[in-house]
Amino acid sequence: MAELSRPDVHRFSTRDAPADERFDAWVASSTFCDFAAVYRSDIPFDAHREHVQIGPFVLARRTWRHPDASVSYDARRTAARIRADQRDVLSFSLQLNGSVALRSDGFASIKPPGELYVLDFGRVFERVITPGSEISLSVPRDLCPADADPWHGRSLTRGMASLFGHYLSHLYHTLPRLTARDLPHVAQATMHLLTATLLPGRDALIAANEPIQNVLMERVQRYIDTHLLRPDLTVDLICRDIGISRATLYRLFDHTGGIMREIRHRRLYRVHQVLSTPGRPWERIRDVALRHGFIDEKYFMRIFKAQFGHTPREAFERRQRLDEPGKFTQDSTNGDT
Numbered sequence: 001m002a003e004l005s006r007p008d009v010h011r012f013s014t015r016d017a018p019a020d021e022r023f024d025a026w027v028a029s030s031t032f033c034d035f036a037a038v039y040r041s042d043i044p045f046d047a048h049r050e051h052v053q054i055g056p057f058v059l060a061r062r063t064w065r066h067p068d069a070s071v072s073y074d075a076r077r078t079a080a081r082i083r084a085d086q087r088d089v090l091s092f093s094l095q096l097n098g099s100v101a102l103r104s105d106g107f108a109s110i111k112p113p114g115e116l117y118v119l120d121f122g123r124v125f126e127r128v129i130t131p132g133s134e135i136s137l138s139v140p141r142d143l144c145p146a147d148a149d150p151w152h153g154r155s156l157t158r159g160m161a162s163l164f165g166h167y168l169s170h171l172y173h174t175l176p177r178l179t180a181r182d183l184p185h186v187a188q189a190t191m192h193l194l195t196a197t198l199l200p201g202r203d204a205l206i207a208a209n210e211p212i213q214n215v216l217m218e219r220v221q222r223y224i225d226t227h228l229l230r231p232d233l234t235v236d237l238i239c240r241d242i243g244i245s246r247a248t249l250y251r252l253f254d255h256t257g258g259i260m261r262e263i264r265h266r267r268l269y270r271v272h273q274v275l276s277t278p279g280r281p282w283e284r285i286r287d288v289a290l291r292h293g294f295i296d297e298k299y300f301m302r303i304f305k306a307q308f309g310h311t312p313r314e315a316f317e318r319r320q321r322l323d324e325p326g327k328f329t330q331d332s333t334n335g336d337t
Contacts, residue, residue, distance in 0.1 A: 041071050092137045099112050
């Protein structure tokens with residue numbers, strides 16, 4: 001049953017150390033950078049790191065929480081470290097929040113939230129890190145384009161870069177649902193997307209087509225869930241805000257019955273959740289349906305029962321019995337469906 005096991009995620013938190021020793025514990029736990037010797041704050045250093053091996057890649061997340069955004073600490077990749085560990089990888093780092101000031105080879109730049117940038121661990125650099133978090137993907141140099149020198153310190157902002165950054169975030173958040181059997185497929189999809197990001201071209205895009213479609217679909221589904229109550233949730237609005245064409249959007253959901261069916265399906269499930277979850281504020285069924293875009297009551301009743309096998313009223317009555325065990329309250333719909 002090993003194939004059903006979860007990926008082995010390695011975690012380290014400074015909370016396991018005494019408050020006045022937390023920064024020292026963070027420094028001692030790092031094997032790839034040297035840190036400033038002093039942490040200048042009276043607030044305990046609250047930081048967390050985790051990483052997981054996915055084929056040849058290492059996916060990691062670093063989080064440092066502090067109420068004062070102006071504090072910082074230095075992390076330096078020195079020549080001595082490079083000789084000692086011979087870590088020959090490129091790291092693709094997505095800054096989630098907070099910022100990083102990067103200095104290397106005579107250049108300096110600020111990496112703000114949302115920035116995806118490259119670090120070459122075979123070269124000397126220094127980062128000034130403020131409170132926040134980042135996700136990074138470490139890639140062996142031999143899996144990157146032959147000449148990786150121009151990528152060091154560079155922010156990836158065009159073409160596939162936005163999609164690849166979203167993919168890294170999505171991959172991190174889906175780790176709890178992955179099994180060991182999934183990892184080779186995830187590694188292959190990651191490699192295709194990375195290649196299409198660094199070397200955009202017809203062959204790379206063809207190879208990356210499936211993972212690209214999966215990431216785009218997840219982005220659209222998340223957008224729909226966020227905007228379910230908008231009466232103007234239309235194809236044009238989704239295309240504009242996601243940044244894709246109508247043809248692409250239609251292709252994404254062709255196998256599920258179309259984009260409008262996807263919206264209706266997700267609205268139905270949200271209505272069912274509202275009607276059947278105990279403890280929620282009371283609302284008439286017709287008001288809940290109308291708020292979720294179902295104007296025709298008879299049509300709403302028909303598709304609700306077809307989807308869930310019971311009527312909206314039956315879902316609400318089950319909730320009533322859970323809200324008040326042993327007591328069935330007067331029909332709160334007042335005859336409404």
